[in-house]
Structures are given as C-alpha cells and as structure tokens.
Amino acid sequence: MDNMRHLIHLIISLLVLVLGVIGLKNLQITVPRMVRSGDSVLMTCNYDLEGKLLYTVKWYLDDAEFYRFAPKKKPPGLVLPVRNINVNLTISNKNKVMLLNISKKQSGLYKCEATEELPTLETKTDGATMTIIDVPQNKPxxxxxxxxxxxxxxxxxxxxxxxxxxxxxxxxxxxxxxxxxxxxxxxxxxxxxxxxxxxxxxxxxxxxxxxxxxxxxxxxxxxxxxxxxxxxxxxxxxxxxxxxPFIASVRGDASPHSHRxxxxxxxxxxxxxxxxxxxxxxxxxxxxx
Incomplete structure (x- = not known):
C-alpha cells in the first residue's frame, strides 16, 4: 500500500512538473501612466496559456479586487465595489477591462492576476501605476x-x-x-x-x-x-x-487721429x-x- 501511495504521489508530482513547464507564462499588463479625470480607460492583460485552460483573471487596485473574469461562470464577468470604480462589463473580458468616468481617487497600482485551470492552478501577476489628473478648467x-x-x-x-x-x-x-x-x-x-x-x-x-x-x-x-x-x-x-514715433508735418498739423x-x-x-x-x-x- 505504501508503495502504491508513493507511486501515485510520484505520478502527480511529474504531471505538475510537466504541466507547469508548458502552462501559463508571459503575462504582461498595459495601463496608461497618466489620464484625465472623467475619461474612459482601457487596460489590457495578455498572457500565453500554451494550450491550458483559463480558470480566472482578477484585476486589483492597490490589492483590492474590483473585477473578476471566470469563463465557467454565467455571466463570466463580476464587478466588486472598490472606490466607486465603474467597469464596462460589455467590453471587459479575459484580456481587458474598461473603466468609465474615472476619478482622481482611483489613482494607484493596478494589477492583473491570471490563473490556469486545475490541477496546477498556476498563477502569474503583473502591475503598473496609473495617476488620474484633474486638469485645469480654464486655459492660460x-x-x-x-x-x-x-x-x-x-x-x-x-x-x-x-x-x-x-x-x-x-x-x-x-x-x-x-x-x-x-x-x-x-x-x-x-x-x-x-x-x-x-x-x-x-x-x-x-x-x-x-x-x-x-x-x-x-x-x-x-x-x-x-x-x-x-x-x-x-x-x-x-x-x-x-x-x-510720430513725426509732425512741416505745418505742425498734429491731428489726434494720425497719432499712434x-x-x-x-x-x-x-x-x-x-x-x-x-x-x-x-x-x-x-x-x-
């Protein structure tokens, strides 16, 4: 019995090792560095599953999760309340999230976390800072x-x-x-x-x-x-x-209408x-x- 358990454990370990080598990799996030308050912002999260299945994609603002995409859920997109972030669920998906009417208090570190399906649940994360600016209302x-x-x-x-x-x-x-x-x-x-x-x-x-x-x-x-x-x-x-300079005529006619x-x-x-x-x-x- 011990030998059988050892064999099963070894097989699972090998599967995890092999699947981990060919699983989730190259995750990269794209976030604008500075944007105007009131604008809409599209952020992307690209990764390579190398044939594996996606379990979830989660988006965070300063470690607080505000959007989750789970392909097996109905509907797959879920918004969580964080700093009044307004997510466009129609456009957002496994590779992108769109924020509407952003405000200055939503500045911070945005992170994307992707996880592949069982049995490995391999997870990769990337992040970038976005600063939201209240621009002048008047021109100089x-x-x-x-x-x-x-x-x-x-x-x-x-x-x-x-x-x-x-x-x-x-x-x-x-x-x-x-x-x-x-x-x-x-x-x-x-x-x-x-x-x-x-x-x-x-x-x-x-x-x-x-x-x-x-x-x-x-x-x-x-x-x-x-x-x-x-x-x-x-x-x-x-x-x-x-x-x-105004030059008077010879006759001295200094008309006020001709003076600069x-x-x-x-x-x-x-x-x-x-x-x-x-x-x-x-x-x-x-x-x-």
Whole structure:
C-alpha cells in the first residue's frame, strides 16, 4: 500500500512538473501612466496559456479586487465595489477591462492576476501605476503691460495657468519658435501658487527687449503654453506691434487721429491684480540681484 501511495504521489508530482513547464507564462499588463479625470480607460492583460485552460483573471487596485473574469461562470464577468470604480462589463473580458468616468481617487497600482485551470492552478501577476489628473478648467491667460511698444523698450508679460494637481508647466514661444538666449536676450521668472491641497496654478513672468530681431513686419506673436505631459495642453497668445514715433508735418498739423497710441486687451479685475503681482515680483527680483 505504501508503495502504491508513493507511486501515485510520484505520478502527480511529474504531471505538475510537466504541466507547469508548458502552462501559463508571459503575462504582461498595459495601463496608461497618466489620464484625465472623467475619461474612459482601457487596460489590457495578455498572457500565453500554451494550450491550458483559463480558470480566472482578477484585476486589483492597490490589492483590492474590483473585477473578476471566470469563463465557467454565467455571466463570466463580476464587478466588486472598490472606490466607486465603474467597469464596462460589455467590453471587459479575459484580456481587458474598461473603466468609465474615472476619478482622481482611483489613482494607484493596478494589477492583473491570471490563473490556469486545475490541477496546477498556476498563477502569474503583473502591475503598473496609473495617476488620474484633474486638469485645469480654464486655459492660460497672457497679460501684457502694453500691446504697442517702440524699439528699445522692454516687453513685460505675465502668463497664468488654470489650477490643477500637478500644476501645469508654462513655456513661451516667439513668432512660433521656442524662446532661448542663443538668439535673443530675455528674463523669465516662474512660480507655483497653491490654492488648496488639490489645486495649484502656475505663473510665468517674461521680460523681452523690443529689437528688430524679434519683429516680423513690425509685429511679434507671443504665446504661452501650459502643459501637463500626456493629459493636458492649452495656450494663449497676444500680438505686439511696434509703436513707431510720430513725426509732425512741416505745418505742425498734429491731428489726434494720425497719432499712434498704445493699446491693451480688455482685462478683468483678477487679471489686473495678476499684472500688479507680476510687476511686484519683477521689482523684487531686480532689487535682490
């Protein structure tokens, strides 16, 4: 009897060993690294059963199971309540799961765990982190001191982004090209301003000399871009015109209608406050340098 038991145990061990060699392998998960809140997200889980049967596929968020696919169950898909995750059962299956209207609290480590059928119940797992971003509701806004400037004067501009977490990164372009100190001289000051635990906005202040090199047919196009990689990009732009000096006629006829004036886009009280803040920071930076 002992010999028979030993033989059976040996056969089972050999079967497990052989089946394990040719069973489940190469499991790989695909999860977006960053996405916008409110979007739908499709995550995939691919693996090779090498002819074996699938027992279950389970999806986890930070070790809490929220979706299970069991091909022998009717229906095969099952959703479990975790952080109000909304799973599209029509699209989700053994190789993918779709989440609807995702929110920031659903950020975390997502894992896929696949298990093959008896007798081995071989299991493989892979995971990846997804961060969900509440992007700014408003596009960035440029404020300039004046929209008409003569050559030799300094153009001062402020760009303020909408609020989010993380805060957008602000960059500038001049006439469609990134601004750099190789071609022109400029000064830039940037900072992030925290509103609360969930929201921060960015401000960037630019000083640029009005020279013939920056003008194209007496004008320049200044643009600021606010960017959160992979999920958000928005911009604002303003056209600055060269203010040529007025030359009176020989008769001294200085008609007010022929005189060039400086112009500025209509601004709100909030924008004016932002402009005042810009000048204060620029003065502070100058005094400390």
């Amino acid at each position: 806004t440029i404020l300039v001191e004046r929209q008409r400037l003569p050559l030799g004067e300094t153009l001062r501009a402020n760009c303020t982004s909408g609020s989010s977490l993380p805060a957008p990164v602000i960059t500038w372009t001049l006439n469609g090209e990134p601004i750099n100190n190789v071609t022109i001289f400029f000064k830039e000051y940037s900072r992030n301003i925290k509103i609360d635990e969930e929201r921060t906005f960015s401000q960037s202040y630019l000083e640029l000399s009005m020279t013939s090199e920056v003008l194209q047919e007496g004008k320049l196009l200044l643009k600021c871009l606010a960017n959160i990689p992979l999920v958000y990009k928005a911009s604002d732009e303003v056209e600055i015109t060269e203010d040529e 004036t400086n112009g500025c886009r209509p601004v709100s009280i909030t924008q004016c406050l932002g402009l005042v803040t810009m000048f204060y920071i620029l003065l502070t930076a100058r005094s400390s340098s």
